Amino acid sequence: MFLHYTTAILIVITGLIHLLANNDPVIGALIKENPALYLGNMAIFLAALLYHAFNGVRVILVEMVPDRCWTKWIGWAILIIGVITYAVGLQVLLVALGFV
Amino acid sequence: MAEEEFMEYYAKNMRGILGWFKVRAYTIERWLYAAHRITGMLIVLFILAHFYNTGWHPGLWWDALLGIVVTFHTANGIRLILVELGIGVGKPLLVKKPSQRPVSIEGVQRYIVALALVLFIVLAAIWSYYALVIQPMIG
Numbered sequence: 341m342f343l344h345y346t347t348a349i350l351i352v353i354t355g356l357i358h359l360l361a362n363n364d365p366v367i368g369a370l371i372k373e374n375p376a377l378y379l380g381n382m383a384i385f386l387a388a389l390l391y392h393a394f395n396g397v398r399v400i401l402v403e404m405v406p407d408r409c410w411t412k413w414i415g416w417a418i419l420i421i422g423v424i425t426y427a428v429g430l431q432v433l434l435v436a437l438g439f440v
Numbered sequence: 441m442a443e444e445e446f447m448e449y450y451a452k453n454m455r456g457i458l459g460w461f462k463v464r465a466y467t468i469e470r471w472l473y474a475a476h477r478i479t480g481m482l483i484v485l486f487i488l489a490h491f492y493n494t495g496w497h498p499g500l501w502w503d504a505l506l507g508i509v510v511t512f513h514t515a516n517g518i519r520l521i522l523v524e525l526g527i528g529v530g531k532p533l534l535v536k537k538p539s540q541r542p543v544s545i546e547g548v549q550r551y552i553v554a555l556a557l558v559l560f561i562v563l564a565a566i567w568s569y570y571a572l573v574i575q576p577m578i579g
Contacts, residue, residue: 345521352514363570365578393484400477429491436494 344395347388354385375437386429394422468553472516479513500572507567515560519552528552 361371361378372378398418402411434440460474486506490497497503523529528548 341524345524348517348521352518363575389487393480393487396480397484400481425491432494 344392347392347395350384350388351392354381354388357381358385375439379433379437379439382433383430386433387426390422390426390429394418394425469549472519472553472556476513476516476520479509479516482509483513500576503571503575504568507571508564511563511567512560515556515563518559519556522552523549 357371358381360367361381362368371381395418398414401414431440460477486509497506528551530547530549
């Protein structure tokens with residue numbers, strides 16, 4: 341659960357930057373002046389958010405069926421889905437910010 | 441049901457998701473646990489929709505509702521991190537039954553719960569004000 345809590349703190353920080361960048365005209369313009377910095381924040385935010393969300397879903401699913409085999413399968417399935425989602429999300433970001 | 445069987449029944453989590461809502465006779469901590477799970481799943485649903493279309497937002501009142509969900513999960517999550525770090529947690533005592541008042545809610549923990557709820561109300565009010573008043577003005 342250490343990573344779950346660590347990512348939670350990261351989400352609060354990077355999520356706040358994401359909210360300000362997209363909703364506050366003044367601060368948003370300042371953040372988006374540097375696309376690399378914005379991309380860096382989004383890359384961290386996306387990674388932390390996906391880990392936190394998918395690990396939360398994994399914990400709920402494991403609690404539903406406390407079985408060793410099920411736990412193992414759910415762990416791998418969630419990991420693979422998470423990595424694929426991150427790759428797709430990062431690609432969308434790179435295209436949207438004009439890096440690709 | 442004998443006490444051993446009772447404990448085994450709960451250890452196996454036979455109630456599943458319905459067990460989250462078995463909050464009768466439990467403390468506020470138990471309510472917060474159930475609410476944390478529910479808000480977490482609602483946020484995952486929003487994230488999936490937001491990923492599919494990054495410009496999508498539920499809009500006005502739904503945005504305010506999203507704020508309530510997110511700010512509750514954040515405030516209660518901060519409280520959980522403090523508990524995980526052992527801040528305000530009292531001496532461990534044997535809890536024999538799930539309905540027994542847990543020691544974790546005693547002492548400093550009670551103030552941390554109150555602070556988390558105050559933080560939630562303040563953050564939710566700011567988010568709602570922004571979603572309902574500021575955002576429609578700036579478009």
